Amino acid sequence: MAFKILTVDDGKVVRIMVGRALKPFNCEIVEAVNGAEGLAAAAREKPDLILLDVTMPIMDGLEMLGRLRADPNLKSIPVIMLTAESAQENIAHADSLGISGYVPKPFKESQLVDKVKAVLALV
Amino acid sequence: MSELEDLLKKYAVEPSPQSVARLGQLVMKRDADVEEIVKVISSDIGLKVRLMRAANPTDGNLKIESVHEAVVRAGVGCVLVLAMSEPLIKALIKTFITMAATKLDPVNHASIGPLVNPHFLGSAKFWGKASGVVYIRLEDPLARRLAAHILGTTAPEEIDAGVQDVLGELVNMVVGSFKSNLCDAGLSCKLSLPTVSLVSDFKLPDVSRGRHQMFAFRAAHDPVLLNIIVDSTE
Numbered sequence: 001m002a003f004k005i006l007t008v009d010d011g012k013v014v015r016i017m018v019g020r021a022l023k024p025f026n027c028e029i030v031e032a033v034n035g036a037e038g039l040a041a042a043a044r045e046k047p048d049l050i051l052l053d054v055t056m057p058i059m060d061g062l063e064m065l066g067r068l069r070a071d072p073n074l075k076s077i078p079v080i081m082l083t084a085e086s087a088q089e090n091i092a093h094a095d096s097l098g099i100s101g102y103v104p105k106p107f108k109e110s111q112l113v114d115k116v117k118a119v120l121a122l123v
Numbered sequence: 124m125s126e127l128e129d130l131l132k133k134y135a136v137e138p139s140p141q142s143v144a145r146l147g148q149l150v151m152k153r154d155a156d157v158e159e160i161v162k163v164i165s166s167d168i169g170l171k172v173r174l175m176r177a178a179n180p181t182d183g184n185l186k187i188e189s190v191h192e193a194v195v196r197a198g199v200g201c202v203l204v205l206a207m208s209e210p211l212i213k214a215l216i217k218t219f220i221t222m223a224a225t226k227l228d229p230v231n232h233a234s235i236g237p238l239v240n241p242h243f244l245g246s247a248k249f250w251g252k253a254s255g256v257v258y259i260r261l262e263d264p265l266a267r268r269l270a271a272h273i274l275g276t277t278a279p280e281e282i283d284a285g286v287q288d289v290l291g292e293l294v295n296m297v298v299g300s301f302k303s304n305l306c307d308a309g310l311s312c313k314l315s316l317p318t319v320s321l322v323s324d325f326k327l328p329d330v331s332r333g334r335h336q337m338f339a340f341r342a343a344h345d346p347v348l349l350n351i352i353v354d355s356t357e
Contacts (some may be wrong), residue, residue: 011294013273013285020275055299055314084137084299087306088127095130102134105296106221 003120006030006047008038008064009082010056014105018051018082021109022116035059039067042074049078049100049119051112054085062090065097078119082107139210139307142167146206147253155199161190163271164202173205177336195216203253204353210304211257212338213351214297223272225265225342232339235346237264241323243286245294253305255353257298260325263297265345266290272317290319328352342353 007018010033019029030045032038036059040109069075074122101115145163149155178193187193219225243266245259270286294317302314333354342349
């Protein structure tokens with residue numbers, strides 16, 4: 001069974017890296033470039049997992065996470081934060097909303113794959 | 124263990140350097156206690172060495188030997204910039220090695236000199252309780268090697284198309300990590316989107332109202348220059 005993973009990141013390079021890292025593991029990758037697009041993609045695609053950046057234009061990742069958790073149809077989708085924003089305040093905020101992991105950038109692709117595998121095994 | 128420590132452990136996130144947090148808090152006070160600042164610096168060898176270098180004349184004749192004297196001479200603002208430089212340098216080195224398997228070795232910037240050929244300039248501004256700008260400069264061969272590694276390609280046209288995006292992402296990671304450390308130190312601030320351009324005659328903006336530090340590195344033979352300018356806090 002293929003897992004569908006939504007990557008929400010305004011950085012094209014990160015989206016390329018995520019795709020390259022996860023495609024060998026039978027994952028279908030869907031992309032969005034900000035929180036607003038991410039919410040729409042989550043509703044449309046019903047991904048098994050969301051990889052979410054924090055700092056993005058239009059709607060940031062923490063706002064998207066809050067809205068996701070408030071939506072009865074989307075609230076149970078696991079989210080791993082993938083972000084250079086590793087301030088304790090942001091981690092605490094994301095944690096309070098409910099996340100399955102926090103991968104600070106810079107990151108190794110193997111580190112991301114390990115986190116994703118661990119989360120998807122629980123889905 | 125505190126709640127915060129539990130949280131960082133839960134997500135395997137490294138805590139921010141203590142010296143930045145402690146100095147940030149001290150410098151934020153209008154009546155910063157010099158003795159307290161001296162105590163923090165004295166407990167951080169790297170910071171102490173950088174302060175002594177900054178406070179002493181460049182002719183090589185060491186005249187200031189105590190941390191107290193160095194703090195008074197260099198000023199509290201300079202001390203804060205030096206403290207802030209530590210997480211910035213760490214973020215730069217970590218980003219290059221993690222993302223592109225490229226080791227950066229710190230060198231004396233006098234051994235590199237100015238970059239005279241057209242080179243890439245990545246920058247991002249930060250503003251809030253701490254305000255300033257970070258510049259990262261490197262030449263084309265290194266930029267192309269980084270892009271090739273990160274994009275996983277050797278095709279010249281793909282590297283040409285992606286090199287600015289790659290540098291932008293690297294700058295984003297370096298300054299994002301740096302900004303997080305500042306926020307953890309109580310110096311909450313916002314970041315601009317990083318910009319990357321090709322320049323041939325980079326000149327620092329006027330730093331007369333701020334503090335500037337420059338750091339140099341080599342990735343094998345290729346130079347990398349890092350500048351941080353912090354608006355005056357004094």
